[in-house]
Amino acid sequence: MDVVVISIGEELLQGRILDTNANFISGELLKLGLPVNKRFTIGDKAGELTTLVNQIQSSSRLIICCGGLGPTVDDRVRAELAEVCGQQLIAVAEHHQDVLQKQAMIPELAKALRNRRGTAWGFACQLSKATWVISLPGPPVECRNTFLDGGGRDICRSLAQSCANAFGVFHTAGLPESKIERALGDLLDRPNLQIGINASPLQVSVSVLTQSRPGEISAEHLLEKTAAELKQCLGELLWGRDQQSLERVVVAELMRQEHSVATAESCTGGLVAAALTSVAGASQVFGHGWTTYSNHAKQSQLNVSDELIERYGAVSAECATAMAVGARQGANTDWAVAATGIAGPSGGTEDKPVGLVYIGVAGPSCAYAVRRRQAARSGRLVVQQQTVRDCLDALRRELLGLSCLPERP
Amino acid sequence: MDVVVISIGEELLQGRILDTNANFISGELLKLGLPVNKRFTIGDKAGELTTLVNQIQSSSRLIICCGGLGPTVDDRVRAELAEVCGQQLIAVAEHHQDVLQKQAMIPELAKALRNRRGTAWGFACQLSKATWVISLPGPPVECRNTFLDGGGRDICRSLAQSCANAFGVFHTAGLPESKIERALGDLLDRPNLQIGINASPLQVSVSVLTQSRPGEISAEHLLEKTAAELKQCLGELLWGRDQQSLERVVVAELMRQEHSVATAESCTGGLVAAALTSVAGASQVFGHGWTTYSNHAKQSQLNVSDELIERYGAVSAECATAMAVGARQGANTDWAVAATGIAGPSGGTEDKPVGLVYIGVAGPSCAYAVRRRQAARSGRLVVQQQTVRDCLDALRRELLGLSCLPERP
Numbered sequence: 001m002d003v004v005v006i007s008i009g010e011e012l013l014q015g016r017i018l019d020t021n022a023n024f025i026s027g028e029l030l031k032l033g034l035p036v037n038k039r040f041t042i043g044d045k046a047g048e049l050t051t052l053v054n055q056i057q058s059s060s061r062l063i064i065c066c067g068g069l070g071p072t073v074d075d076r077v078r079a080e081l082a083e084v085c086g087q088q089l090i091a092v093a094e095h096h097q098d099v100l101q102k103q104a105m106i107p108e109l110a111k112a113l114r115n116r117r118g119t120a121w122g123f124a125c126q127l128s129k130a131t132w133v134i135s136l137p138g139p140p141v142e143c144r145n146t147f148l149d150g151g152g153r154d155i156c157r158s159l160a161q162s163c164a165n166a167f168g169v170f171h172t173a174g175l176p177e178s179k180i181e182r183a184l185g186d187l188l189d190r191p192n193l194q195i196g197i198n199a200s201p202l203q204v205s206v207s208v209l210t211q212s213r214p215g216e217i218s219a220e221h222l223l224e225k226t227a228a229e230l231k232q233c234l235g236e237l238l239w240g241r242d243q244q245s246l247e248r249v250v251v252a253e254l255m256r257q258e259h260s261v262a263t264a265e266s267c268t269g270g271l272v273a274a275a276l277t278s279v280a281g282a283s284q285v286f287g288h289g290w291t292t293y294s295n296h297a298k299q300s301q302l303n304v305s306d307e308l309i310e311r312y313g314a315v316s317a318e319c320a321t322a323m324a325v326g327a328r329q330g331a332n333t334d335w336a337v338a339a340t341g342i343a344g345p346s347g348g349t350e351d352k353p354v355g356l357v358y359i360g361v362a363g364p365s366c367a368y369a370v371r372r373r374q375a376a377r378s379g380r381l382v383v384q385q386q387t388v389r390d391c392l393d394a395l396r397r398e399l400l401g402l403s404c405l406p407e408r409p
Numbered sequence: 410m411d412v413v414v415i416s417i418g419e420e421l422l423q424g425r426i427l428d429t430n431a432n433f434i435s436g437e438l439l440k441l442g443l444p445v446n447k448r449f450t451i452g453d454k455a456g457e458l459t460t461l462v463n464q465i466q467s468s469s470r471l472i473i474c475c476g477g478l479g480p481t482v483d484d485r486v487r488a489e490l491a492e493v494c495g496q497q498l499i500a501v502a503e504h505h506q507d508v509l510q511k512q513a514m515i516p517e518l519a520k521a522l523r524n525r526r527g528t529a530w531g532f533a534c535q536l537s538k539a540t541w542v543i544s545l546p547g548p549p550v551e552c553r554n555t556f557l558d559g560g561g562r563d564i565c566r567s568l569a570q571s572c573a574n575a576f577g578v579f580h581t582a583g584l585p586e587s588k589i590e591r592a593l594g595d596l597l598d599r600p601n602l603q604i605g606i607n608a609s610p611l612q613v614s615v616s617v618l619t620q621s622r623p624g625e626i627s628a629e630h631l632l633e634k635t636a637a638e639l640k641q642c643l644g645e646l647l648w649g650r651d652q653q654s655l656e657r658v659v660v661a662e663l664m665r666q667e668h669s670v671a672t673a674e675s676c677t678g679g680l681v682a683a684a685l686t687s688v689a690g691a692s693q694v695f696g697h698g699w700t701t702y703s704n705h706a707k708q709s710q711l712n713v714s715d716e717l718i719e720r721y722g723a724v725s726a727e728c729a730t731a732m733a734v735g736a737r738q739g740a741n742t743d744w745a746v747a748a749t750g751i752a753g754p755s756g757g758t759e760d761k762p763v764g765l766v767y768i769g770v771a772g773p774s775c776a777y778a779v780r781r782r783q784a785a786r787s788g789r790l791v792v793q794q795q796t797v798r799d800c801l802d803a804l805r806r807e808l809l810g811l812s813c814l815p816e817r818p
Contacts, residue, residue: 015436027424039450269686270679277678287703291682294696
């Protein structure tokens with residue numbers, strides 16, 4: 001009997017938005033020991049969902065639908081699933097506004113799934129003795145909230161009686177995918193581990209799925225044993241696990257040490273400051289950031305001298321160091337990080353090609369810069385994101401007393 | 410007859426990687442006037458693809474498979490599709506290495522699709538008189554290359570000749586999804602238009618797919634006619650179309666007028682500056698940005714007086730206006746935008762709840778702030794993104810001489 005995810009929306013079929021919900025649900029169900037067998041993406045024309053659900057119902061034990069619960073006329077999921085179940089729609093809550101009332105209707109025998117991030121309720125109901133269907137809203141934050149906190153996951157967990165899987169993701173920065181793979185060595189060939197390596201501009205992550213067989217150690221235990229081995233293989237490259245982000249690790253460490261940081265950005269245009277302030281409570285450790293995109297701004301705001309820029313250029317180790325020092329002084333903080341480089345697509349020269357960046361660091365007893373070459377072929381945004389990652393990683397390494405971020409020349 | 414995309418791979422079903430291929434193919438086919446009707450994601454167990462293709466063959470005219478063409482034992486797509494077509498596998502190229510030879514085998518009557526980014530060949534063949542199947546490699550760069558440059562798209566284009574579709578997406582800011590729907594009125598009910606409305610924190614977009622029938626006006630002509638009607642319905646809410654982004658529209662307009670802008674950010678933490686600098690060439694119009702997260706930074710960097718903050722608070726129209734004025738003076742620019750507010754999740758009060766933000770604007774002959782209430786329940790990042798959108802939209806409206814960004818109290 002299959003576990004199935006159905007994503008609903010013309011915008012998906014038109015390639016206008018990436019389907020992150022199906023991915024999220026797949027990962028969550030895997031953790032519960034309910035691996036997904038099939039995924040479908042359909043549009044929102046009348047009858048499409050009904051036809052599909054009727055086709056797959058007898059071979060499925062769990063069907064999770066994402067999308068189509070909103071207020072507009074093409075949001076038909078409530079009505080179609082109620083019809084398939086042979087139930088009336090009833091109100092979970094009373095509203096004066098039609099738009100809100102429509103989004104609070106669920107099949108009469110369904111369990112309501114609260115959505116604390118939006119106005120559309122989700123629901124879960126039985127299609128037959130053997131088949132459950134769960135309907136979640138489409139906007140990603142709402143889909144996640146309704147599943148995790150609204151009760152969707154609890155229902156799935158109860159369906160997943162005998163779970164013998166465990167899953168973890170381990171995050172690294174500093175080296176490319178191929179080198180991380182080499183560092184893992186024979187871990188990749190163990191029979192009861194499934195290891196995947198996944199690279200994004202922000203990190204290279206190693207995913208581990210463990211399975212326990214009767215008479216062997218539990219999946220959770222094996223996962224923790226593997227986590228310890230990963231720590232040995234990866235050393236200071238490893239910065240976090242599962243839901244952690246590099247910015248959260250850095251902000252938490254600053255808080256723990258009661259240290260503060262300032263930012264001085266050229267090629268990243270404010271993204272390092274934005275990464276820090278994406279962490280709730282970051283105001284305890286971060287107050288000042290400068291986006292000094294022009295040379296004049298570097299000079300007037302950060303005291304980078306005209307002579308320095310004239311001699312070494314704005315994209316140089318000297319300028320990155322001076323920007324960090326200027327930001328640390330101007331904001332009166334313990335630390336400052338700076339980034340200057342050539343994000344592209346144009347502006348590169350033979351000496352200073354697109355993708356070349358310098359990360360500046362200034363601290364209680366240091367002021368230096370590291371040269372890095374980012375993936376210029378992948379475009380401007382990727383160069384910027386990799387530079388944000390490097391700024392945060394350089395700071396993490398300083399805070400934890402590790403070696404400096406290595407050059408990538 | 411359906412157009413179908415099948416994505417193949419356990420790593421997709423496990424939620425370990427996002428399926429960007431299906432999204433890419435969907436967008437490309439739409440441009441050719443071959444909108445995708447359904448997408449499937451399946452694993453790589455023996456027989457799975459065969460079963461699915463046999464099920465959908467009679468109702469499909471084009472099936473595009475992504476993945477499963479690699480060298481390992483679980484890459485079964487070549488063999489299974491050859492079997493479904495009733496053909497033998499033959500070699501497109503001779504290799505000494507088994508691993509390479511396996512990836513150069515295609516069904517005997519298939520057309521080979523060259524992959525210049527990897528070692529796996531793609532192919533296209535007819536399953537029946539009415540049905541084509543195209544098989545593309547899974548790694549995203551290889552999938553794109555094999556489709557675009559290897560001949561996949563040409564085959565799709567020849568299949569699309571009899572079709573007559575046109576497609577456009579129109580972007581708005583300023584009003585929520587439900588109000589945009591109301592503004593569209595009877596456009597939503599026209600028989601030869603498919604209109605969709607899609608909301609993200611950055612914009613509300615209206616997608617239009619037109620179809621021409623024999624003897625009627627062409628699909629392109631109908632699309633442009635609809636575009637004109639949308640302009641009438643939506644007025645100054647409409648800011649762009651298709652691949653345009655609000656930041657590109659704003660930067661282009663600043664360039665055209667030879668005007669410059671500075672940013673002063675509190676709750677957005679640098680995201681407005683980052684949005685502007687995401688546009689290549691933004692250095693012509695943007696040089697200085699401040700992230701003044703603390704009150705001290707607002708005072709020391711932007712000259713917002715302590716008395717003002719004491720009397721009105723940092724989240725106030727007065728403070729937003731003073732931040733914009735201070736940034737405009739400090740950077741000596743024509744314009745400045747500022748944002749101050751409560752991004753949450755904590756920090757809200759009854760008077761000043763999470764999601765309340767003020768957008769400050771200073772220009773050659775104006776200095777004011779607009780109060781906005783963002784979707785607090787959707788979380789910190791959405792509040793920040795909506796605020797970035799509002800800053801850019803406020804500036805767009807000033808630059809084009811439109812009315813101010815409306816309050817949303």
